[in-house]
Amino acid sequence: MKASNFVRFLRNGLFLVLVVSLVLILSCAGYTQQEVKVIRQTNTWPCYIDPAVGTDYTSTVALVNLYDSLVFPNPDGSMKPWLAKSWTVSGDELAYTFELVPGVKFHNGDELTADDVVFSLERIMAIGEGYGYLFTMNVKGAKALEKYKVQFTLKKPFGPFLGALIRLYILNKNQVMANIQKDGQYGEFGDYGKGWLVAHDAGSGPYKVKEMKTQEYLLMEKFNDYWAGWENKDAPQYVKEIGTIEAVTVRTLMSRGELEITDQRQTSENFAALDQLPNVEVVSLVEGEVLNLMLNNKKSPTDDIHFRKALAYSIDYQQIIDKVFPGSKPVPGPVAFGTPGCNPNLKPYKLDLAKAEEEIKQSPYYGKLDQYPIDIIWPGGTKDREKVALMVQANAAKLGIKVNVVKMTWPAICDIMSKLKTTPHGVLISVNPHYAEAGSMLESRYHSISCGTWFQGEWLQNPEIDAMIEDAISTIDQKERFQKYYVIQEKIAELCPSIWINESAVRQAYRSDYVVFPAAEAVKQGKLYNPNGGYNFYYRDFKVTSEKAQPPYTPFKP
Amino acid sequence: MKFGSFLLKRLLLSIFVIFGLSIVIFIIARVVPGDPARMALGPRAPEEVVQRLRQEMYLDKPLPKQYFYWIRGVLSGDFGRSLVTKRAVSEDIKEYLPATVELAIFAGILMVIFGILLGTLAARYKDTWVDNLIRILSYFGVAIPAFVAAIIFMLLFGYYWPILPVLGRLSPGISYPTRITGLLTLDSLIQRNFVAFWDAFKHLILPSVALSLAHIFQDARINRSAMVDNMRKDFLSAERGYGIPERVIMFKYLLKPSLIPTVSMMGMEFANIFANAFLVEMIFNWPGLSRYGINAMMSKDLVAISTVFVVFGAIFMVMNIIVDITLAFLDPRIRLRTSRGI
Numbered sequence: 001m002k003a004s005n006f007v008r009f010l011r012n013g014l015f016l017v018l019v020v021s022l023v024l025i026l027s028c029a030g031y032t033q034q035e036v037k038v039i040r041q042t043n044t045w046p047c048y049i050d051p052a053v054g055t056d057y058t059s060t061v062a063l064v065n066l067y068d069s070l071v072f073p074n075p076d077g078s079m080k081p082w083l084a085k086s087w088t089v090s091g092d093e094l095a096y097t098f099e100l101v102p103g104v105k106f107h108n109g110d111e112l113t114a115d116d117v118v119f120s121l122e123r124i125m126a127i128g129e130g131y132g133y134l135f136t137m138n139v140k141g142a143k144a145l146e147k148y149k150v151q152f153t154l155k156k157p158f159g160p161f162l163g164a165l166i167r168l169y170i171l172n173k174n175q176v177m178a179n180i181q182k183d184g185q186y187g188e189f190g191d192y193g194k195g196w197l198v199a200h201d202a203g204s205g206p207y208k209v210k211e212m213k214t215q216e217y218l219l220m221e222k223f224n225d226y227w228a229g230w231e232n233k234d235a236p237q238y239v240k241e242i243g244t245i246e247a248v249t250v251r252t253l254m255s256r257g258e259l260e261i262t263d264q265r266q267t268s269e270n271f272a273a274l275d276q277l278p279n280v281e282v283v284s285l286v287e288g289e290v291l292n293l294m295l296n297n298k299k300s301p302t303d304d305i306h307f308r309k310a311l312a313y314s315i316d317y318q319q320i321i322d323k324v325f326p327g328s329k330p331v332p333g334p335v336a337f338g339t340p341g342c343n344p345n346l347k348p349y350k351l352d353l354a355k356a357e358e359e360i361k362q363s364p365y366y367g368k369l370d371q372y373p374i375d376i377i378w379p380g381g382t383k384d385r386e387k388v389a390l391m392v393q394a395n396a397a398k399l400g401i402k403v404n405v406v407k408m409t410w411p412a413i414c415d416i417m418s419k420l421k422t423t424p425h426g427v428l429i430s431v432n433p434h435y436a437e438a439g440s441m442l443e444s445r446y447h448s449i450s451c452g453t454w455f456q457g458e459w460l461q462n463p464e465i466d467a468m469i470e471d472a473i474s475t476i477d478q479k480e481r482f483q484k485y486y487v488i489q490e491k492i493a494e495l496c497p498s499i500w501i502n503e504s505a506v507r508q509a510y511r512s513d514y515v516v517f518p519a520a521e522a523v524k525q526g527k528l529y530n531p532n533g534g535y536n537f538y539y540r541d542f543k544v545t546s547e548k549a550q551p552p553y554t555p556f557k558p
Numbered sequence: 559m560k561f562g563s564f565l566l567k568r569l570l571l572s573i574f575v576i577f578g579l580s581i582v583i584f585i586i587a588r589v590v591p592g593d594p595a596r597m598a599l600g601p602r603a604p605e606e607v608v609q610r611l612r613q614e615m616y617l618d619k620p621l622p623k624q625y626f627y628w629i630r631g632v633l634s635g636d637f638g639r640s641l642v643t644k645r646a647v648s649e650d651i652k653e654y655l656p657a658t659v660e661l662a663i664f665a666g667i668l669m670v671i672f673g674i675l676l677g678t679l680a681a682r683y684k685d686t687w688v689d690n691l692i693r694i695l696s697y698f699g700v701a702i703p704a705f706v707a708a709i710i711f712m713l714l715f716g717y718y719w720p721i722l723p724v725l726g727r728l729s730p731g732i733s734y735p736t737r738i739t740g741l742l743t744l745d746s747l748i749q750r751n752f753v754a755f756w757d758a759f760k761h762l763i764l765p766s767v768a769l770s771l772a773h774i775f776q777d778a779r780i781n782r783s784a785m786v787d788n789m790r791k792d793f794l795s796a797e798r799g800y801g802i803p804e805r806v807i808m809f810k811y812l813l814k815p816s817l818i819p820t821v822s823m824m825g826m827e828f829a830n831i832f833a834n835a836f837l838v839e840m841i842f843n844w845p846g847l848s849r850y851g852i853n854a855m856m857s858k859d860l861v862a863i864s865t866v867f868v869v870f871g872a873i874f875m876v877m878n879i880i881v882d883i884t885l886a887f888l889d890p891r892i893r894l895r896t897s898r899g900i
Binding site: 046048050053055127128129130132133136185194195198213214215216217219240242243244246248249251252253255256258409410411412414415416418444450453454455556557558 | 592599603610644645716730731840846849
């Protein structure tokens with residue numbers, strides 16, 4: 001009796017499981033609906049869509065699409081008129097007067113005027129977060145001369161000012177002020193709308209926020225009344241930035257046709273697997289980000305130039321590029337080749353153990369290297385950098401240099417780098433320029449102002465270099481400014497305060513059967529693409545032809 | 559009445575425990591290296607802006623004073639502002655806690671049903687192939703961490719046999735029901751939005767099964783063991799002698815006393831589900847409190863860390879009390895003991 005009861009129980013259970021599965025399958029079955037052009041992209045999280053807050057990659061991509069700036073960057077690094085149709089510069093190079101395009105509409109229908117530009121500048125300077133430093137350091141203020149005319153006054157001549165303006169996103173003053181929390185820290189401006197701008201936008205950009213789920217995704221929809229128009233009829237109607245970079249999730253979504261573009265944080269192994277999926281291509285973009293082994297120039301033994309150069313010559317850069325970061329490129333010095341203002345005559349360091357031996361023998365630490373082991377820190381969550389640290393360790397051992405490879409969390413790294421005493425001998429950190437010019441990297445990386453931040457682990461504190469950087473940045477003429485950048489780069493390369501491992505490749509996998517990704521097309525055709533972070537994801541230029549999508553493809557329901 | 563006062567005592571004790579927990583977490587969060595103000599504002603933010611934020615967060619004050627300001631805020635409902643989400647922590651808790659609660663409830667339901675069912679079957683068919691199969695599966699099930707199970711399920715049911723959704727709580731195009739409890743399945747049922755209910759339910763399946771798998775098999779083993787022990791007791795022989803059907807003996811007279819150790823375990827496991835959900839939440843992009851807590855820890859978001867731990871501590875306490883009540887219901891000896899004040 002007992003066995004037959006159990007068999008009956010199993011039979012009933014199996015029947016139930018089959019019914020439930022059938023229901024699930026049928027409920028997941030495809031259905032016809034009007035095709036919606038969409039780009040679904042995974043990205044790191046959180047995403048800050050407040051223009052005065054976000055600077056990370058995900059936030060920058062969102063900001064570039066939700067907002068407009070006065071100028072727009074070209075692929076060659078020059079600026080073209082955008083919200084500002086023209087501008088003049090005063091003789092003393094301290095006043096920039098911009099004529100705005102009339103009739104530009106914000107997403108809520110208000111018209112964009114000079115008052116909004118002034119408000120946006122004052123807001124980002126008062127809040128002081130995000131890209132605010134670009135303006136607090138260099139700009140005195142702005143005023144609206146007329147309804148469509150605004151004048152910026154600088155504290156000192158600032159050569160890359162126009163390039164920096166791509167990070168001044170223009171907000172709707174009236175809309176922000178209508179949504180401030182009055183008990184904020186900015187006096188009459190309350191919280192300056194920070195609370196409201198966590199999940200809303202006050203922009204005029206080609207896309208507007210449809211839905212912001214702060215731990216899940218940002219859904220943007222096309223702004224049909226965009227002032228610059230929609231010549232590209234295949235531009236996506238929706239863009240969804242999904243806050244996950246989990247490898248298995250990304251692969252599953254891509255294989256189900258629920259993703260158009262992946263994030264850049266996938267491992268080499270995952271990109272190789274994604275490349276195998278039908279109709280998926282992996283593209284490598286370089287946007288000026290340099291992976292640095294920052295060496296503490298004030299701590300023995302990395303305070304010695306010969307020790308640093310010996311390390312530099314002992315690294316197999318090509319192997320790192322080939323095995324660890326395929327698609328990345330060699331970098332000649334502190335500035336990557338593709339960044340405007342990079343010195344084209346500098347030669348990257350190469351593996352040369354003979355030269356390394358030569359250098360280490362000139363070091364005062366030679367003969368007692370065992371007494372001076374060095375620590376190389378890599379940030380947790382960046383497995384590929386551990387591989388680099390281990391490769392450095394292996395080759396340094398051939399010179400008798402003992403390297404300890406240490407993993408640390410990012411908060412701990414920021415903490416130890418805030419003081420000279422606790423900054424380790426070496427830290428592997430990537431830095432990218434905030435505006436596409438060598439000056440951004442040189443100032444961030446080697447001016448004394450960045451000592452004590454994670455931008456600079458070298459503690460270079462070289463007054464001559466500081467003065468050269470300040471002089472170059474205040475040079476208005478671009479040719480002259482770039483010449484000054486070249487000299488600074490030569491000087492820094494000579495001092496070898498850091499080891500420049502490579503120019504990071506930003507790899508993304510995407511559906512090439514129905515998505516035209518402009519930067520990817522430029523790479524295939526050997527053309528330039530935008531070196532400014534975020535602008536390679538200016539979705540207005542993308543083309544999505546869902547009707548050409550090959551299986552697997554899951555339509556998007558807005 | 560005595561049982562009621564016992565529960566009241568437990569409740570008051572729990573408040574002290576949470577208070578103590580908040581102090582410990584508060585201190586630990588602040589001694590871990592890292593300047594949260596500088597991390598939140600970025601390396602290029604002017605020093606005066608960073609200093610302003612430090613003052614706003616009372617980081618320039620001694621630790622006891624910092625705690626005092628924080629607890630004062632908590633008691634008035636102000637948990638502070640998150641450095642990661644840039645908004646009030648209370649808003650974050652309100653948004654993310656229901657997502658984790660919903661996941662935990664479903665995982666808990668699976669744990670209870672299948673844990674007891676499998677344990678009962680294994681005990682009923684002791685030393686047969688049924689028992690052996692369940693025991694072997696239990697060894698595997700207990701050994702597999704939740705995140706590994708999540709990845710396996712995603713591969714099986716999201717990739718090879720894509721019948722279930724793998725991302726978030728609702729599919730695109732399905733409107734969120736008006737928020738009542740924050741539990742999407744419940745809210746959509748209340749509003750009779752069956753489309754949203756079914757979609758939300760489907761999204762719950764993979765993460766809740768992944769979360770509950772190890773616990774199901776752990777509870778099955780404990781339940782089986784307890785039932786096998788009780789099977790040897792004399793009262794069962796007496797019941798069989800009276801001609802009571804085997805099924806009734808199993809599910810009424812044997813199961814109830816055998817559940818005591820199982821229920822104790824389930825209570826703790828249910829509370830553990832909350833704390834351990836973060837990897838599953840990350841894999842399925844589930845916007846839950848566990849994931850929020852981990853992100854807060856990685857960013858040294860002090861007020862968020864303290865608040866999340868206090869919330870989880872409170873959940874543990876509540877679960878403890880529920881377990882005590884359930885055990886008292888199951889075991890009259892416990893009720894009598896507490897009534898006599900023993």
